[in-house]
Structures are given as structure tokens and as C-alpha cells.
Amino acid sequence: MDIETYKIIITPTASKEIYDIYYYIFNNLDARKAARQLMRLVEKEINNLKYLPRIHQEIEVNSGVKRKYRRIVIKRYVILYTIDENKKIIYISHMYYGLKNYLNNGKGSN
Secondary structure: OOOOOEEEEOOHHHHHHHHHHHHHHHOOOOOOHHHHHHHHHHHHHHHOOOOOOOOOOOOOOOOOOOEEEEEEEEOEEEEEEEEOOOOOEEEEEEEEOOOOOOOHOOOOOO
């Protein structure tokens, strides 16, 4: 029995956000080990989506776009992604520090 897998695409915006978080933890906080551990967790969670794309909670995001987002929570960070069922593609859209108001596209305070 073949298991259906999805392709993962990390958007340029998400790629920059992930890099910025890594850079901040690694350099500004001087927490190299923590930065590497977080990135390993991020990679693991994203790779798991290939096999279980709907495992995470669906949420509403006020971005002005009618997309169904799902959210992965890793420590104090949130990764938002969408699923294109027709093409079997998962788009990693954003990664935010969890205290940010990501439900309003990262705007405002929380």
C-alpha cells in the first residue's frame, strides 16, 4: 500500500522569517545550542506534514485572503501553512514568535 505524500514548499516570506528567528537566537541571544535545537524541531514538524498534512488545527487568519490556514506550535513559535489538495502541496507561509498577534497577520499587539 502506497502512502500518499505531499510536497512541501516554504515561501520566501516564511524562509526569511525562519532565518531571522534562527539568527536572532543564535547571535543576539548567543544561544547557539537553542537555535540549532529549534531548527531541528521546525524541520521535523514540517517534514511530518508530508504524511499527515491535516494533523494540526485549522484556524482563521484575518489576512484579507480566503485561505484555510493550519498552525503548528513549537515552543513559543507558530508556523502557519496551507494545503493545496488538488496539487498535493503544502505551503509554509509564516513563522512567528508566539506572543505576536499572528491571527491579524502579525499586526497589532497581544
